Amino acid sequence: MRYLHRGLWFLASLALLVGLIWVWQLLADARILPRAFFPGPDRTWRALSRGFASGTLVADTLTTLRRLALGWALASLLGVGLGALVGTSKWAQAWIAPIFEVLRPLPASAIAPVLLLFLGLTDSMILTLIAFGALWPMLLTTVHGFSNIHPRRKEVARSLGMGRGAFIAKIALPGALPDIMGGLRLGLTVALILVVVGEMITVQGGLGARILLAARAFNAAEIFAGVALLGVIGLVTNALLGLVETRALRWQRR
Amino acid sequence: MLETTGIDATENAAEDVLHVDAASVRYGATTILDQVDLTLEKGEFVCVIGPSGSGKTTFLRLLAGLVAPVQGRVLFRGTEHRAPSREIAIVFQDYANALLPWRDAEGNVSLALEAAGVPRSERSDRIHTLLRTVGLAGSEKKFPSEMSGGMQQRLQIARCLAQDPDVLLMDEPFGALDAMTRQKLQDELLGIVRESNVTAFFVTHDLEEAIYLSDRIIALEPNPGRVSQIFDVDLPKPRNQLTTREMPEFLRLRRELFDFIERFEQ
Numbered sequence: 003m004r005y006l007h008r009g010l011w012f013l014a015s016l017a018l019l020v021g022l023i024w025v026w027q028l029l030a031d032a033r034i035l036p037r038a039f040f041p042g043p044d045r046t047w048r049a050l051s052r053g054f055a056s057g058t059l060v061a062d063t064l065t066t067l068r069r070l071a072l073g074w075a076l077a078s079l080l081g082v083g084l085g086a087l088v089g090t091s092k093w094a095q096a097w098i099a100p101i102f103e104v105l106r107p108l109p110a111s112a113i114a115p116v117l118l119l120f121l122g123l124t125d126s127m128i129l130t131l132i133a134f135g136a137l138w139p140m141l142l143t144t145v146h147g148f149s150n151i152h153p154r155r156k157e158v159a160r161s162l163g164m165g166r167g168a169f170i171a172k173i174a175l176p177g178a179l180p181d182i183m184g185g186l187r188l189g190l191t192v193a194l195i196l197v198v199v200g201e202m203i204t205v206q207g208g209l210g211a212r213i214l215l216a217a218r219a220f221n222a223a224e225i226f227a228g229v230a231l232l233g234v235i236g237l238v239t240n241a242l243l244g245l246v247e248t249r250a251l252r253w254q255r256r
Numbered sequence: 257m258l259e260t261t262g263i264d265a266t267e268n269a270a271e272d273v274l275h276v277d278a279a280s281v282r283y284g285a286t287t288i289l290d291q292v293d294l295t296l297e298k299g300e301f302v303c304v305i306g307p308s309g310s311g312k313t314t315f316l317r318l319l320a321g322l323v324a325p326v327q328g329r330v331l332f333r334g335t336e337h338r339a340p341s342r343e344i345a346i347v348f349q350d351y352a353n354a355l356l357p358w359r360d361a362e363g364n365v366s367l368a369l370e371a372a373g374v375p376r377s378e379r380s381d382r383i384h385t386l387l388r389t390v391g392l393a394g395s396e397k398k399f400p401s402e403m404s405g406g407m408q409q410r411l412q413i414a415r416c417l418a419q420d421p422d423v424l425l426m427d428e429p430f431g432a433l434d435a436m437t438r439q440k441l442q443d444e445l446l447g448i449v450r451e452s453n454v455t456a457f458f459v460t461h462d463l464e465e466a467i468y469l470s471d472r473i474i475a476l477e478p479n480p481g482r483v484s485q486i487f488d489v490d491l492p493k494p495r496n497q498l499t500t501r502e503m504p505e506f507l508r509l510r511r512e513l514f515d516f517i518e519r520f521e522q
Contacts (some may be wrong), residue, residue, distance in 0.1 A: 042406065101428075152353045154348060154350060154353035154354050155353065155354075155356070157322060157340075157346070157348075158348075158354055159345075159371075160322070160339075160340045161322075161340040161341075161342075161344070161345065161346050161419075162342065162367065162372075163340070163342045163367050163371055163372070163373040164371045168370070170368065172356075172370070173356065175356045176356070177344060177356075177358075179358070190503070205456065251358075253357055253358040253359075253399050253401070254357075
């Protein structure tokens with residue numbers, strides 16, 4: 003019964019999506035906007051299949067995915083690691099946390115030119131940019147998760163004679179995982195934005211660079227194709243992370 | 257003063273497990289425990305009762321090494337002890353917070369073995385034995401949220417036994433359970449303590465529970481918390497939920513303890 007219910011909702015949302023694409027086609031066919039600026043789904047689809055056939059779109063997509071994955075992984079390691087440090091150490095809380103408060107409000111896009119100066123038009127610049135921006139949600143949720151550990155669990159750890167490392171790995175991290183997973187998802191959204199920003203600045207391949215170049219050539223269908231592909235990447239990566247989350251937190255749903 | 261107790265401690269080293277020597281605990285300006293003395297002998301079952309605010313839980317935390325005395329000292333097997341030790345296990349009242357909800361029954365027991373550095377190959381057998389001891393055979397893969405309160409408290413006791421402790425400290429462990437489960441767990445606990453020869457220190461506000469379980473009852477009085485009276489419980493073992501509770505000695509002690517608590521109710 004529940005599965006039937008969920009199936010129906012899925013069909014309904016799919017129907018809505020198909021309906022919206024159909025309206026998009028109608029608007030494009032009505033020529034309210036010039037065809038050169040506003041291609042319909044048909045011309046966007048053609049640009050997509052042309053790009054895939056020539057292989058350039060596949061290469062750009064893979065480049066973007068690789069940068070997204072590496073940048074996000076880097077941000078996750080830094081965010082969760084620093085979060086664990088600040089969350090468990092009074093010393094780190096006193097000395098490191100204030101630095102975060104200064105850095106955090108800085109818009110990542112404003113950091114981009116600074117990174118460009120130091121790292122040039124390189125992958126490292128893009129990865130650093132992603133790491134800087136996507137770090138914060140993971141850091142803050144990890145600190146929050148760690149600070150919410152029930153004092154009883156700390157007493158259990160002490161009475162079992164657990165060291166600091168074992169406490170973090172076996173009690174603090176799993177306990178903070180629901181919070182951290184939320185941070186990882188937020189971080190992924192930020193990482194997707196910043197990979198595109200980074201690629202538009204460096205223009206060293208990738209979907210961001212492809213969209214920028216298409217815009218300079220007034221190739222609207224190509225722009226729409228790139229944007230649609232980024233949308234799909236966002237949707238699929240988020241769904242994958244959702245699956246991981248469901249699996250990692252299955253004890254919560256019992 | 258220090259010298260005499262030093263001699264006392266060595267003389268009785270074979271029998272005494274925990275020895276509290278004129279220990280006081282303060283939080284800020286408030287004295288929670290004032291000059292308490294206590295000696296726990298091996299295999300003994302001691303219950304602590306007292307009106308609220310008499311420092312029952314603080315007494316337990318003092319023995320656990322979770323709080324340090326500002327005066328006096330706590331000796332564990334003859335040496336001073338100010339931090340928690342694996343040989344002293346604690347069963348908390350709030351089992352939901354003490355257990356790890358992301359680990360199943362096996363995993364929760366395993367935590368104690370992992371912390372003690374027991375090799376992986378030996379853990380499985382010991383976990384199954386311990387779960388069987390507390391009556392949780394067949395629930396190995398269950399998560400705490402899938403268990404009743406009684407089962408969760410059994411699981412916490414299993415984890416404490418996995419520490420292979422000399423002393424089992426229990427802070428109102430059955431306080432949140434219904435009457436039937438409570439009586440069943442009392443009998444199982446007595447069996448476990450008898451077989452493992454562990455020394456039990458049990459805080460409760462249920463006077464009949466205290467008589468039923470104890471060899472000795474420590475009665476605390478409040479403001480500041482201190483030992484007021486000690487009752488020896490001369491009831492035959494093994495205890496029985498029906499016959500023990502009907503014995504004249506049981507009823508006499510019940511009356512005495514109620515009179516004792518009554519004094520602080522006004």
